Amino acid sequence: MATPQKSGNRKSPFYTFLKKRIMRISLILSAAVLLAFLPYKTSESASNLVAPIAVHEITLIFTGDIMQHMPQVDAAWNEELGVYVYDSCFRYIKPWLAGADLAISNLETTLAGKPYSGYPAFSSPDELVKGMLNAGIDIVGTANNHCCDRGRNGIERTTSILDSLGMMHMGTYKNAEAYGKTNPRIINTRGFRLAFLNYTYGTNGIPVPENNVVSLIEKDRMQSDMKAAGDSAVDMKIVFIHWGEEYQRAPNDFQKDIAAYLFAHGADIIIGSHPHVIQPMEWRKSDTLKKDQLVVWSLGNYVSNQRKRYTDGGTMFSIKLQKEAGHTKIKDAGYQLTWVHNPLEKGKRQYYILPAARFENDTVLLDPQARGDLKLFLSDSRELLDGNNLNIKEIK
Numbered sequence: 141m142a143t144p145q146k147s148g149n150r151k152s153p154f155y156t157f158l159k160k161r162i163m164r165i166s167l168i169l170s171a172a173v174l175l176a177f178l179p180y181k182t183s184e185s186a187s188n189l190v191a192p193i194a195v196h197e198i199t200l201i202f203t204g205d206i207m208q209h210m211p212q213v214d215a216a217w218n219e220e221l222g223v224y225v226y227d228s229c230f231r232y233i234k235p236w237l238a239g240a241d242l243a244i245s246n247l248e249t250t251l252a253g254k255p256y257s258g259y260p261a262f263s264s265p266d267e268l269v270k271g272m273l274n275a276g277i278d279i280v281g282t283a284n285n286h287c288c289d290r291g292r293n294g295i296e297r298t299t300s301i302l303d304s305l306g307m308m309h310m311g312t313y314k315n316a317e318a319y320g321k322t323n324p325r326i327i328n329t330r331g332f333r334l335a336f337l338n339y340t341y342g343t344n345g346i347p348v349p350e351n352n353v354v355s356l357i358e359k360d361r362m363q364s365d366m367k368a369a370g371d372s373a374v375d376m377k378i379v380f381i382h383w384g385e386e387y388q389r390a391p392n393d394f395q396k397d398i399a400a401y402l403f404a405h406g407a408d409i410i411i412g413s414h415p416h417v418i419q420p421m422e423w424r425k426s427d428t429l430k431k432d433q434l435v436v437w438s439l440g441n442y443v444s445n446q447r448k449r450y451t452d453g454g455t456m457f458s459i460k461l462q463k464e465a466g467h468t469k470i471k472d473a474g475y476q477l478t479w480v481h482n483p484l485e486k487g488k489r490q491y492y493i494l495p496a497a498r499f500e501n502d503t504v505l506l507d508p509q510a511r512g513d514l515k516l517f518l519s520d521s522r523e524l525l526d527g528n529n530l531n532i533k534e535i536k
């Protein structure tokens with residue numbers, strides 16, 4: 141799929157609402173203008189010209205885990221400016237994120253303020269979110285096993301900082317009222333009405349602070365969420381879920397059971413993360429089913445300091461949705477492999493998320509060692525996904 145340029149990176153719920161309105165008005169105006177200038181056309185050619193307007197398409201991009209180990213936090217520190225700056229981390233993949241109508245990431249850390257820390261109790265600079273927004277990320281899931289790392293302050297400060305910076309979020313909530321208001325997360329964009337749901341299998345054994353809400357994988361909860369999404373007449377129900385066995389390159393029985401349950405209760409798309417490695421992707425087409433089912437078992441790491449084989453990269457997963465005469469379907473789906481380059485530059489560590497296929501033969505940014513690691517990641521990932529994916533191909 142191509143990478144169209146997103147007209148504006150920031151889309152608050154109000155902005156998406158406004159954008160949708162403008163889209164609708166412009167569609168009506170375009171149709172009116174076309175018809176006004178077609179007095180000599182036959183009705184057949186007029187309908188040919190007007191017909192495409194009824195088809196809408198949007199592209200969604202999902203990224204894997206955005207982690208912040210301490211070397212990454214140190215790398216983001218800009219000595220001259222005296223602030224943390226994350227733009228360089230996203231520099232090479234920004235065109236794809238910014239080009240999507242909606243870009244969704246798993247924020248696997250908290251914004252609990254100082255002192256910042258990496259594993260095992262993450263708290264990262266707020267500037268990370270500014271970097272993500274600048275790159276074109278629109279929504280983050282915060283339901284993951286690290287969301288309770290810094291207790292109540294971690295949960296509550298994270299959501300309030302995301303709100304104040306204009307990043308949409310889902311999965312953890314200050315209290316039941318906030319949960320009730322924004323779960324499911326309904327997003328209206330360019331004529332589409334989408335429900336996003338975010339869950340985690342657990343919180344590393346740390347109890348959820350009293351009155352805070354973490355959206356856990358619980359069948360009753362998921363069933364009522366699916367119903368709530370259905371009641372609000374959405375075009376698609378999209379589940380962003382934190383599950384699976386760390387470092388396992390295939391889904392386990394728990395993932396398969398939960399996916400089957402979600403599909404049975406109306407989910408259209410399930411995108412998973414947490415194992416720190418990529419797991420396969422399946423687009424089961426509707427020939428034998430009532431409707432399509434799309435599941436990505438694990439996106440892998442988007443950015444982290446993990447360097448072991450299979451963990452030093454991940455995927456950006458693109459889905460094109462099409463809406464025609466009120467019917468919405470998955471038009472296309474594919475993935476791009478991403479690899480984290482972490483060179484020492486002038487004595488300072490850097491982290492760059494690279495669209496890996498574009499750097500396969502690069503000799504400018506990558507030294508032979510890095511190029512070898514990138515190539516190994518590509519060949520490992522391609523072998524896994526070519527051999528196990530269903531109807532989903534790489535985008536190069």
Ligand SMILES: [Zn+2]
Nearest residue numbers: 248284285414
């Ligand atoms: Zn995790």
